[in-house]
Amino acid sequence: MKIKKFLFVSVLFIVSISLISCSDSPSDVGADLLGIDMINVKKLDSNLDSIKQSSNSVKKVIPLGTSPRLLLGKKDDYTAYTLISFTFTLPDSIKRAIKNDSLEVLEAKGEMNIDYFFGEKNAPFDFSIYEIESFWNSASFTADSFAALSYSQTDLSLNKTETDTVFYFTISNNIVKNWLKNEVDTSLARNRGVLLSPKPLSNKIIGFIAFDPDESKDTRINVVVRKPGEYIDTLLAYVLSDVSVVIGNNQIDSNYITIQSSLTYNGFLSFDLSFLSKGTIVNFAQLTLTLDTLKSKFGTNYFNELNAYIITSSDSLKINESNVYPLKRVGDKFIGDISGMVRYWTSNNPNYGILIKAGRETIGLEKFMIKSSSYPVFSERPKLEIIYTKRN
Amino acid sequence: MIKKILVLIIASISFANAQSSSAYTRYGIGDLKYSFSTRYQGLGQLGVSLQDKYHISSINPAAWSNFDRTKIEFAMSYNGVIINSSNDKFFSAETEVEGINFGFPISTDLGIGFAAGLIPFSRVSYQSKQNFSNPDSLIYNYDLIFEGKGGLSKIFVGSSVKIPFDWSLGATFDYYFGNFKYLSAIAFNNQTNFSSEYNLIYKPSGFGATVGILSPDLTNTIGFENISNLHFGASVNYFSKLKTDSVVTSISSVLLDTVAFYSDYMTIPTKFNFGLSFILSQRYLFTFDYSLQNFSEFKVFSKTSDNLQNSYKISTGFELQPINELSPRFWERVLWRIGLSFEKTPYKFSGIGINQYSFFGGVSLPINPDNLIDISLQYAKRGTNEKRLLKEDFIRLNLSLVFNELWFLRFDK
Secondary structure, eight states: OHHHHHHHHHHHHHHHHHTTTTOOOOOTTGGGGGGGGEEEEEEEEETTTOOOOEEEEEEOOOOTTSSSSSEEETTTTTTEEEEEEOOOOHHHHHHHHHHHHOOOEEEEEEEEEEEESSOOTTTTOEEEEBBBBBBTTTTTOHHHHHHHHOOOOOOEEEEEOOSEEEEEEEEHHHHHHHHHHHOOOOOTTOOOEEEEEEEETOOOEEEEOOOTTTTTTTEEEEEEETTTEEEEEEEEEEEEEEEEEEEEOOOOTTTTTOOOOOTTTEOOOOOOOTTOOOTTTTEEEEEEEBOOOOTTTSSSSSOEEEEEEEEEEEEGGGEEEEEEEEEEEEETEEEEEOOHHHHHHHHTTTOOOEEEETTTTTTSSSSEEHHHHHHHGGGSOOOOEEEEEEEE | HHHHHHHHHHHHTTOOOSSOOHHHHHHHHEEHHHHHHHHHTTTSSSOOTOSSSOOOSSEEEEEEEEEOOEEEEEEEEEEEEEOOSSSOEEEEEEEEEEEEEEEEEETTTTTTEEEEEEEEEEEEEEEEEEEEEESSSSEEEEEEEEEEEEEEEEEEEEEEEEEEEGEEEEEEEEEEEEEEEEEEEEESSSSSOOOEEEEEEEEEEEEEEEEEEEEOOOOOHHOOOOEEEEEEEEEEEEEOOEEEEEEEEEEEEEEEEEEEEEEEEEEOOOEEEEEEEEETTEEEEEEEEEEEEGGGGOOOBBBOOOTEEEEEEEEEEEOOOOTTOSSGGGGOEEEEEEEEEEEEEEEETTTTTEEEEEEEEEEEESSSSSSSEEEOOOOEEEEGGGGGGOOEEEEEEEEEEEEEEOOOOOOOO
16 A cells, blocks of 8 residues: 555656756757757849859740630731631521521621720720631630631621720621521521731720620620511520630840740740759749830730749740639839748659749730840849758 | 556657757767666666665666665656856756666575666757858858767676675676767858758767675674665776767758768776675665776777766765665655765866766655655756866756566575
8 A cells, every 4th residue: 555655656756857847938049059950041133143044035825715805906016816606596487487497587787895905095996897708616726726726808897897895796697697507506607706807007906805704794796686477576695606816026135034825925934043952942032034125015914923933844945724823013023932932843753944934924915025034134134042951 | 557657757758959068078978877776876876786675776787686675766857057167157968868777586595586677878059159250141140059869878687696705796788879969050140041960970889798796784894783775886898899880971951961971989988896885773774886998998989089088987976775665654764865976977078077966865765665666856067168178067867667577586485
């Protein structure tokens, strides 16, 4: 019994001692003796340190079919075309009338909702509508495909009116009748849609709301039909598919990296980081790009951001689209945290460089003129700052 | 019951998360643990010449020759240290398991005793945190953190035997293993920067041996009156080259990278221990001990360190023996002891050796005639504030439970 009591007291004593093993928070006492394990925080500034960098602009045509905006017009060296095909939801009575060829189209009036201007808002603008004769697919149709597009040379458009927010036009009744026939029986007529082509006098590019199943402001055509002696009705032509293409080129100036949406120009940037040896820990990395605000051109309602991507293969500048490093606009700079990117390179992955795209590369025509690696003012060249730790 | 106590001890230790020493322990193998048993701690940590029927000497296996019971000894310690630099001071404490020893007699006539145990051999324990501010907004303020943990432990198995002229000889076969972890880290005070952490880890392992001798009672040889139990003891602690894996890793956020990996040897110099003890007037035990180890020969990966020197320790102890071990009165069965020691530690910085002065006190509280609770207290001063070095004040409280049982003994009918 005595032993048990004694053991109990002993255990209590041990546990008490463990609990009172409280200590001050660690201080710098003794740090002077630990130089053997010293690690240092260092900073690299590509504009101050001799780090090789290079940059250029790369045109990479992409399909704009997923864009929520259709571009149409002409400005400077850029010409934007829009391809649209329409479809209908028809009641059986109308279908029967079409089949019997007893339905007349009295009027087809379209409306396109404006959400963007590139160029002066009041600048002249006009366009023609041509029937497309060749097959196209909005998911894959690009500016490079445009030259091979076949379309009639007859302008089907009439009575165009532009307000601040809507552009109205009337389209030839015959083509709309063909679409109706095609809707009932594809063997009766073809419907490959229409090409909206700016007229030479145009000096602006307008953005229209593109097809969106959840959006009621996309392009529509109100079609007034009549079955003689029976009824007059109004049918709605919805967008089945649409896509824009922008044709044009930029004069490349080696002092600038041109980054432009829709056209599409991307920036390529590379820093020689071979000095970051194995074992270096990258704590933070920041990329700063300086914009030439005078040479850059922007439309209305644009997304004022750039995105940086790791180039994962030198072949055609392949990137991982899901790994985005946003560069936010601050004054005339675009600044972003690219720590993950630099850590990727220091983790034994090859450094093929950085691809920079417009924040919304399929929307608008924004042209960001970034001062390049050969820009005469050294401090305005692309700047990479890396905070890193190295063990002695 | 013993099992439950062991579990409780280990469970309580797992909460300990502090430091028990200073940045000095970054060098060599850290602070040396001279003795396991709390009784020996109270006598100045050595007790090379003690022939002890209650405790298991881990310093001289020849002392096991008079085992008459099966023994189990658990020990733990509380280590508090105040570390003073020239302009600041810092207190820290840590509770540690000191290990477990087990021994039993095989033949009392032949002096054959067997013992085995798991005990710490050295300890590294330090922390440091420095704040830095940087005018660069991308760096801002950060903490530079150093931390050292670990040490070398020893598993031993050995035996003793009586040799001619009633001398005792003992030897152990030792297996050393350890884990020395030296952390250097940077933690930024802003939210954007990833932290940095470098870990240098040494994992030595290898074999060694301890051989010891213990004289018989030399009282008759010398012929002093009032002196009894005069013993001389000596032991040698030999280490083979310990195969050591070294790995440097860097960690930042979720990224773990092995920066370097080496495998080579750690060379620990041989340790020599000598001791003399006697009992005066049947009641007063005196011990005098000396231990030395040439740490200037210590090498990790063939490199010696400028911060290590040859070390030695001189200690003396005094124990008041009980009037009557079988007395019904508790306090008449209690053993009291004190000790003093001077130690030239293995550490040396800027040409200045780090010396340590210690005072010890201890007591053995009998639970019954065979079982004890030993408690010892050490107060030590170490170091200097010259040349930005550290002065340390230690308080170490050791506690061990000693169980002596009549197991494994064969009695003649």
